[in-house]
Amino acid sequence: MDSEDFVRVTSYFSVLGIMATWELLAPRRPLTASKLCRWGGNLTIVLLNTVIARLFFVGGVAAAAMMALERGCGLLNWVEWPGWLEFGLAVLALDLIIYLQHQVFHLAPILWRFHMMHHSDLDLDVSSGVRFHPVEIILSTMVKAVSVMFLGVAPLAVVIFEIVLNSTALFNHSNVQMPLSLDRVLRWFLVTPDMHRVHHSVDPRETNSNYGFNVPWWDRLFGTYCAEPALGQLGMKIGLEHLGPPVCMNLFKMLQFPFVATLGRYVGRT
DSSP states (O other): OOHHHHHHHHHHHHHHHHHHHHHHHSBSSOOOSOHHHHHHHHHHHHHHHHHHHHHHSTTHHHHHHHHHHHHTOSGGGSSOOOHHHHHHHHHHHHHHHHHHHHHHHHHSHHHHHHHHHHHTOSSOSGGGGGOOOHHHHHHHHHHHHHHHHHHTOOHHHHHHHHHHHHHHHHHHTOOBOOOHHHHHHHTTTSOOHHHHHGGGBSSHHHHTSOOOSSOSHHHHHHTOOOSSOTTHHHHOOBSOGGGOSOOOOOHHHHHHHHHHSOOTTOTTOO
16 A cells, blocks of 8 residues: 555545544434444445446546646646645635536436435435445546546645545535534535535435535535525435335445436436
8 A cells, every 4th residue: 555545545534433433422413224224335335436446547536637747738737836826726626626516416317317326325424425326436536537637736636635525525424513603614614514414405405505525615606505404404304205215225226226216306406
């Protein structure tokens, strides 16, 4: 394991452990499904996604950034920027692209089929932050690879961005209680669990809001921000209302889900 992999793995399991412990000590909402069953499925699929990413994308998105650097490709490689400014612009641009990609996955029926698996979780906790269909992971990695080559993002900026993205996904999917006054301040700079939880509401108007993963600015700027669910954080229902009786899905059911589930009234709505 090289130093980059070590930092990625260490940061991932550190955030996962911290948030899982926080959930046990101070949960925001009572859980409705078996945590053992849900965690079994969610953690199994992230292992599969990791293997697939390694097989399909040797070196990952950072390899694409290194190729762009070596060949002088990308907007940021064509102009002399101060290092700090280039890093900041690169991270913000990648975050905006992830926001837009997330919105497209909600608007395009074929893409929603795969992203819908993420929203089918019966509860929302730290394990939900890694619950993505392998097809979505492959498409997302391709989008990021093309984006870093077009922008000319430095490899170090790519690595840091991906570490932050994975960490914030674990954080804002977590079922944790925090002082409301702290949440109100944090959500001006960071997507908080209470903010992102709205995105997992069964209400389509709320599902199609709060697309951000890292910063909340894009939702506020483009009019997709929803401060609170209509039924409140404790009254809202998580998941997709058209799926019928709750079923805790194992790995096989998750993989086949996009091909057997109906779209419901979520897709294509803004």
